[in-house]
Amino acid sequence: MKKIREYIMGTDVQMFLANTPQLTFETTDACNLNCFYCGYGTLYNEYNDRTCNYLSPETAINFLNYIANLWQTNANRSTHSNIAISFYGGEPLMNFSFIEEVVTFIKRELSGKHREFTFNITTNAVLLDRYMDFMVENEFRILISLDGNKHNNSYRVDHAGKESYERVAKNINLLRNKYPDYFEKHVNFNSVLHNRNSIPVLHDYFKQSFGKYPSIGELNDTNIRQDMKEVFTKTYRNPTESLMQSENYSEIELDMFLKSPTYGSVAQFLINNSEFKYDNYNELLYGKPSIDNKTPTGTCFPFGRKVFITANGKLLPCERIGHQHMLGQITKDSVDIDFEAIAKRYNQYYAKLEKQCKGCFNKYGCTQCLFYLEDIEKDVCKCKGFMNQKTFEDYRNTQLHFLARNPEAYSKIMNDVKYR
Amino acid sequence: MLNTDKLIPPKGIYKYWFTLSKNVYVSNLSQGALLLYNTVNGQSFESSYIPFIEIVKDIHKPENLGIIGLKPSIEEDQQCWATLQHCIEKKIGLLINVEEGKSKPINLLPILSLQKDIDKFTISGEQDLIGHNIMSYLTELNIYINTDCEQSCPLCTNYHKQVNSCFKGATSTSLSLKLVETILNQASNSSTKNINILGGNIFRYSLLHELLALTLKYKYEYHFWINHKNFDEETYQKIASLNNHTDIIVSFPLGKGSIESVAKICLGNDRNTFQFFIETEEQYNYVSELVETFPGIKYHVHPIYNGTNIKFFEKNIFLTREDILSDTISMRKIFCNQKLNSNNFGSLTVLPDASIHANLNSKSIGDINKDSLLDCVYAELVQNTAWRKVRNFEPCNRCSYQYLCPSPSNYETVIGKLNLCNVNA
Numbered sequence: 001m002k003k004i005r006e007y008i009m010g011t012d013v014q015m016f017l018a019n020t021p022q023l024t025f026e027t028t029d030a031c032n033l034n035c036f037y038c039g040y041g042t043l044y045n046e047y048n049d050r051t052c053n054y055l056s057p058e059t060a061i062n063f064l065n066y067i068a069n070l071w072q073t074n075a076n077r078s079t080h081s082n083i084a085i086s087f088y089g090g091e092p093l094m095n096f097s098f099i100e101e102v103v104t105f106i107k108r109e110l111s112g113k114h115r116e117f118t119f120n121i122t123t124n125a126v127l128l129d130r131y132m133d134f135m136v137e138n139e140f141r142i143l144i145s146l147d148g149n150k151h152n153n154s155y156r157v158d159h160a161g162k163e164s165y166e167r168v169a170k171n172i173n174l175l176r177n178k179y180p181d182y183f184e185k186h187v188n189f190n191s192v193l194h195n196r197n198s199i200p201v202l203h204d205y206f207k208q209s210f211g212k213y214p215s216i217g218e219l220n221d222t223n224i225r226q227d228m229k230e231v232f233t234k235t236y237r238n239p240t241e242s243l244m245q246s247e248n249y250s251e252i253e254l255d256m257f258l259k260s261p262t263y264g265s266v267a268q269f270l271i272n273n274s275e276f277k278y279d280n281y282n283e284l285l286y287g288k289p290s291i292d293n294k295t296p297t298g299t300c301f302p303f304g305r306k307v308f309i310t311a312n313g314k315l316l317p318c319e320r321i322g323h324q325h326m327l328g329q330i331t332k333d334s335v336d337i338d339f340e341a342i343a344k345r346y347n348q349y350y351a352k353l354e355k356q357c358k359g360c361f362n363k364y365g366c367t368q369c370l371f372y373l374e375d376i377e378k379d380v381c382k383c384k385g386f387m388n389q390k391t392f393e394d395y396r397n398t399q400l401h402f403l404a405r406n407p408e409a410y411s412k413i414m415n416d417v418k419y420r
Numbered sequence: 421m422l423n424t425d426k427l428i429p430p431k432g433i434y435k436y437w438f439t440l441s442k443n444v445y446v447s448n449l450s451q452g453a454l455l456l457y458n459t460v461n462g463q464s465f466e467s468s469y470i471p472f473i474e475i476v477k478d479i480h481k482p483e484n485l486g487i488i489g490l491k492p493s494i495e496e497d498q499q500c501w502a503t504l505q506h507c508i509e510k511k512i513g514l515l516i517n518v519e520e521g522k523s524k525p526i527n528l529l530p531i532l533s534l535q536k537d538i539d540k541f542t543i544s545g546e547q548d549l550i551g552h553n554i555m556s557y558l559t560e561l562n563i564y565i566n567t568d569c570e571q572s573c574p575l576c577t578n579y580h581k582q583v584n585s586c587f588k589g590a591t592s593t594s595l596s597l598k599l600v601e602t603i604l605n606q607a608s609n610s611s612t613k614n615i616n617i618l619g620g621n622i623f624r625y626s627l628l629h630e631l632l633a634l635t636l637k638y639k640y641e642y643h644f645w646i647n648h649k650n651f652d653e654e655t656y657q658k659i660a661s662l663n664n665h666t667d668i669i670v671s672f673p674l675g676k677g678s679i680e681s682v683a684k685i686c687l688g689n690d691r692n693t694f695q696f697f698i699e700t701e702e703q704y705n706y707v708s709e710l711v712e713t714f715p716g717i718k719y720h721v722h723p724i725y726n727g728t729n730i731k732f733f734e735k736n737i738f739l740t741r742e743d744i745l746s747d748t749i750s751m752r753k754i755f756c757n758q759k760l761n762s763n764n765f766g767s768l769t770v771l772p773d774a775s776i777h778a779n780l781n782s783k784s785i786g787d788i789n790k791d792s793l794l795d796c797v798y799a800e801l802v803q804n805t806a807w808r809k810v811r812n813f814e815p816c817n818r819c820s821y822q823y824l825c826p827s828p829s830n831y832e833t834v835i836g837k838l839n840l841c842n843v844n845a
């Protein structure tokens with residue numbers, strides 16, 4: 001068998017884990033809503049056995065202790081640095097006792113030992129009224145999923161098919177009235193774009209109702225059930241197209257800044273392609289690493305961006321990819337991670353794409369995650385995002401055109417944007 | 421519904437678009453004169469002509485995105501027009517004819533975007549982002565294992581404040597082997613490649629053999645620093661037999677044993693380097709002759725300030741405009757000079773009393789008995805005793821060469837003059 005290039009080694013994977021900036025717990029995969037477009041819902045092939053699992057605090061604490069031990073080893077290269085502890089679901093507040101125990105444990109046992117902690121939660125806000133005091137007390141950064149006004153939000157229904165809007169809006173206002181400063185500082189929104197809302201509508205709704213702008217997510221276009229493809233196409237909306245439908249797209253772009261798909265895209269383009277962007281002091285001192293040493297695709301290193309812990313204790317590089325890509329398994333008394341095997345697996349993926357990426361004009365700024373490539377487990381895998389010179393030029397021109405329309409964006413992005 | 425009409429300038433207003441090459445660094449836009457420097461061809465050009473300075477300033481306004489329109493009347497201002505032409509000849513500026521109906525071009529001029537910029541994190545209150553993955557910044561360690569030495573070089577206490585050198589302490593101290601091993605072990609997850617072992621006289625370190633055994637266990641490039649006066653062939657051979665480097669300091673006055681005999685022993689091993697410390701031109705001439713008699717000898721020459729040889733420094737070390745511009749300075753180097761001190765960044769020194777310094781002229785940032793190297797790297801990044809000292813002080817901060825000049829070095833500190841140049845005397 002042909003020897004493949006060792007882009008990463010087991011010790012690297014261990015180092016990525018020891019220095020990971022984020023741990024996301026899928027607190028439970030159960031949810032009190034049943035949104036039409038949910039990744040676990042009717043549009044998609046059943047990949048992940050979602051059977052109302054609740055992650056146990058003992059399992060999470062076992063893993064936290066494991067990571068904390070890594071901080072005492074040479075694999076640790078960070079200190080005084082922030083680690084974000086995120087609670088995700090399903091609906092995380094359906095397993096509130098877990099959240100409470102984990103937060104208490106971290107504050108009592110781990111704070112100050114090489115790391116500082118911030119807590120995040122992504123919630124549908126249905127149970128917000130019950131638990132908001134705790135979240136405020138622990139300075140949670142709250143990301144609320146809401147698709148706009150009552151009509152916009154009408155795909156977000158409960159298991160009886162009843163719309164969630166009234167209840168959610170009531171809870172948000174409760175939080176806002178009781179803790180106005182906190183709401184201002186720590187509460188943000190997340191909207192899925194579809195055929196019942198649009199970016200201009202979302203912009204206006206959130207600006208008027210809360211003085212904020214939401215992050216915009218698209219519908220996931222992988223793993224759609226064969227018989228639902230048509231429904232999907234009807235429901236799906238492309239963010240940039242949605243934005244450009246408005247007469248006031250310029251104003252919206254400026255308001256939403258990086259949350260606007262166009263502004264966000266140009267920021268990403270500049271940060272990835274500008275010769276004047278340097279990641280860190282070593283790059284300034286010794287020069288940027290050669291493209292030949294860059295790993296193929298734009299995939300994050302295993303555990304390099306975060307660790308996602310599923311409700312049944314699987315470890316994944318993030319919440320956005322299928323559970324078949326698990327990298328390890330934890331229980332309340334074991335942690336099973338084979339660093340060498342993970343490195344080998346990634347090196348095999350890289351080998352499949354090495355040649356394509358080399359010839360791709362977007363290789364410097366690639367953000368393609370290899371786990372989104374349908375054939376990644378097959379012997380031959382083609383990247384849909386491949387750019388030849390022409391497609392790259394088109395892409396580049398689109399970004400430059402945005403800058404020509406918004407000249408001040410260039411210095412703003414170069415001076416202010418931190419890409420994490 | 422993209423509207424591009426407003427990107428097209430009204431007919432007849434502008435005759436030319438003027439821009440600068442994206443390789444051009446512009447210095448001191450706020451002062452009465454400015455320097456334009458092409459970082460690829462090394463050409464530079466200074467101007468204090470106000471209308472031209474205004475043009476360059478306008479080009480840099482965010483709303484102009486690197487390019488401005490020039491009206492036909494520009495050609496009537498002969499001095500300005502000549503200056504523009506001069507810019508173009510030096511490949512510093514570019515003049516483009518305005519084509520009717522075509523939108524204004526853009527040019528993405530240099531703006532440094534340093535993602536993990538500590539100053540920015542501090543200003544934005546995101547201090548918790550400073551300490552992530554910082555061990556990779558550590559690239560070099562100087563470990564002083566003892567302070568013992570039987571020599572009495574007159575400048576003993578001066579050398580190490582200027583260059584890598586031995587120095588002897590008032591009292592005899594040495595770093596325990598255990599601490600040395602702790603350091604070597606902790607550095608293994610950094611980017612450290614070179615480890616300098618220094619003293620006093622390191623050949624007198626009682627556990628030198630054990631220390632040499634450690635060099636087999638922890639893989640780095642080890643440099644053992646010994647003054648030629650303390651050179652001893654047998655110990656040298658042991659160090660060399662383990663593929664370590666030996667750096668032989670030759671300071672004046674020379675020792676009794678002839679330097680030639682040391683050179684003969686060390687010649688032929690390219691891991692050996694002679695480090696000549698010179699204070700005068702005579703010494704320099706002596707060294708020049710000496711090295712000529714040993715073809716292939718590896719050596720460096722370091723000027724040493726002895727308190728009385730400022731003239732020697734003024735003549736040979738102080739920078740002139742020509743010196744500064746003699747090599748092409750890349751944009752990265754200029755950015756680098758704005759953000760960090762390339763003499764110091766990445767290097768830590770551990771002294772026999774266990775104190776840790778980012779530079780031997782700066783205060784201690786830790787104690788290896790209780791602080792890890794990681795703690796010290798963090799402390800240095802936050803406290804900035806040396807690694808990020810740049811030319812942001814008088815008079816450099818009002819000089820056009822501020823970031824074209826190399827980072828401030830130990831000489832500035834020791835001489836007590838912040839600009840070692842003939843530009844701003």
Ligand code: SF4
Pocket residue numbers: 298299300305317318319320321368369370371
């Ligand atoms: S989507 Fe892919 S690249 Fe992005 S965080 Fe997840 S695993 Fe990493």
Ligand code: SF4
Pocket residue numbers: 296297298353356357358360361362363366367368383384385386387
């Ligand atoms: S977009 Fe290009 S660089 Fe990125 S994974 Fe695909 S082929 Fe490789």
Ligand code: SF4
Pocket residue numbers: 568569570571572573575576577579586587588619620621647649650
């Ligand atoms: S040999 Fe080195 S340590 Fe000894 S006196 Fe001379 S300079 Fe000082």
Ligand code: SF4
Pocket residue numbers: 811815816817819820821822823825838839840841842843844
């Ligand atoms: S004043 Fe400072 S910046 Fe200017 S030439 Fe002298 S040393 Fe360099």
